[in-house]
Amino acid sequence: MTASSSFGPGRPYRLAPALLLCLAVSGCAVGPDYQRPHINTPQAFKQAEGWKAAEPSDVLTRGPWWQLYGDATLNDLQRRLEDSNQTLAQAMAQYRQARATVIGARAAFFPTLDATASKTRSGQGGSSSTVRLPDGSTVSTGGGGGISKSYNLTMRSSWELDLWGKLRRQLESDKESLWASAADFAATRLSLQSELAQDYLQLRVIDAQRRLLDATVAAYARTLRLTENQYQAGIVTKADVTQARTQLKSTQAQAIDLEYQREQLENAIAVLIGLPPAQFDLAEVDFVPQLPPVPNLVPSQLLERRPDVASAERQVMSANAQVGVARAAWFPSLTLSASGGYRSSSWSNWLTLPNRFWSIGPQFSLPIFDGGQIFSQVRQAEASYDQTVANYRQVVLDSFREVEDYLVQLRVLEQESGVQQEAVDAARESVRLLENQYKAGTVDYSAVVTVQTAALNNERTSLSILGNRLIASVQLIAALGGGWDSAEMKTLSPD
Template structure:
């Protein structure tokens, strides 16, 4: 019984429509209709400061904008992610190449030392093709495409992470500058207190212990001011690393801190599934893992190989390219594993387990995203109230310092009272700046948790 070529082509075409393994369907997740913490959240009105592709512009800081713009140019982690994306994209074409036949050419000359074996000259052209009967190639392409899309999402995630890290470092640097200005004023106030105490000691109004306490308080504040430079230098170096510059040649001049926490509007949480790059990457890895199940299952079915070759073979170079020297072969071949000791079964089970793991990772990523949004919404809401109370604390501490210093000048109280109120003021001012830093950091984290893009 013979199979005509046209019949074989029709059979291959029909079978080529098959693809074993499950078709990908994104798992569903129950998501709330609104954020729990957003009920007490103050939505920005009007909406002209909504986050967009350049989400950091809501802070209205020119230098911050310039620094973050440099991330795309010279951040090395981003360069690595971009290279991995190009590598993943190249694998798509590598998989697609299996759709097409391979064609090769061969030219050889064989010389034997035996007198009875003639020298053989060979010139041939060969082609082979393995039709994708069970969708193995199709599933491989599908898996590689999903992996490339996951790499693209990883690239976006790396960019967003670097942008958020730089913004947090930048605002910490500005808070450190504000602490430096505050400590500088405190040192100046302590110097005035020391001078006052020296004058009173000179005329016998106070004991030497008051003078020693005033000197100790001043030296402690001066040491704290010097120590602040360590953290500022390290923060500045971290910014240099994020923009791909040597720390030794990068610096940011101190400026007064005048920033305020922007009002960030929030949207429905379901939008996270399309906006956050880490969720997108996790979802694409699920699709890639699902396709791997089909690849594993295709090993249960026989493979069909179509091959053909033709050329010339002769012992004489002069007679090589002549009709009598022509050789050719053509024909299909079926191959099927009969026994593999459970290899295919274990590979399929491995692919299914890998897919199940990717589903769990996807769901965990979604849940984590909601946690991050809720955490930072709560942080911003609570810290806003705390900041108002702390500002009142600072004003009260300043008034207390003024009153106690006047009492000390009049000889009504000893220097311990001055130290107490001045220490309270310094602590209150540091706490206020710490709250400001946490609020700015929380606003950056919220922007990143929501994907950094409102549009």
């Protein structure tokens, strides 16, 4: 049963001219078309001078950027993060919500159709009496009244024509919100990937420090045994033995302290890949990933590579479309509606031709006076647009600052690493010379302890600088957008 089957012949065609006129008017859309807000973009990064740009064959311009570190374990951890991280799962769920919103906005372009069936029983009061019905129920009725029943089967259709582009602007806004959500998902993923890479690299540097301390403890233990033997032979004093033991125990304490730091990083990695810390262990390896080359982008490319910048601009585009939605409320709306069905007081002859009914016709609605509500909504939409523009510009400025910060950090750390290596070499040479002089009896043991402690501290400082350089390289890659590109948002299209 459809409503159209009950309409009189030729009646729909009388509405055709008006419908064609409405469709022609609906070609326009109220509200401003989007234009990217002006951004003062520099020609180059201030700190890029002196930064070693990689050859194209040396870096990954897109995709799994962590492969630049050449570590199979890190590659596997990143894969597990993609599969099991719960924060990433939340971001994907938020994206799916935005995608469903777009589907709902598209549905507004189509007519709605619904069907209802009902039975109604009613009575009119007078002097009260009780009547028992055939189905066993009782009804109180008036003396002059009676019981009436009504059976209804109705189908209704309604279609709002998008005369002023209100629905199109809403769909445009929801689409841009969807792209913003896709970029937010990418930004969350990049942040988690960066956090995992930093934790992993820090852990590997701690492993290197543990190997250094373990080797140093073993050397100090041999020295202590030698000193104790010399003391037994009357060659050295008791003070030399106590100094050797103090040096050994303090170094052992430093090695124990690293155990706590390593466990913390291991637990953090476990949570990032979606595992309880008790179910995750990361075996020690005897190498530290090398510092990779990082691509040197120009500032204009940064706007296409950072997902947070893309998200901020999509929010501007969505807010711009909402201005059109708000302004469209000033104009009349046109809704075409139709209904038809059967209505009868008897079940037996309910669906018969004499009991049919139908109605069809357009409905215009024009706001006359609303106390300034539409004006308020338009001003709210315009203010929201200005807010998103300011947020977009701030995100861009922050992105430029982050890149500049990490560029200068890497440059300074590179210089510091070179000077620190010279200090390590000099400390090693001092240890060699003082140990030979001690064996020859020309210096006391306290001089040896001093240079050995200085050598160990310089070795650890050198490893710390390497760790800082690795962390800064990850942060710079993330600040440059990682392997992400704005074209990747199209892979999440709802089409």
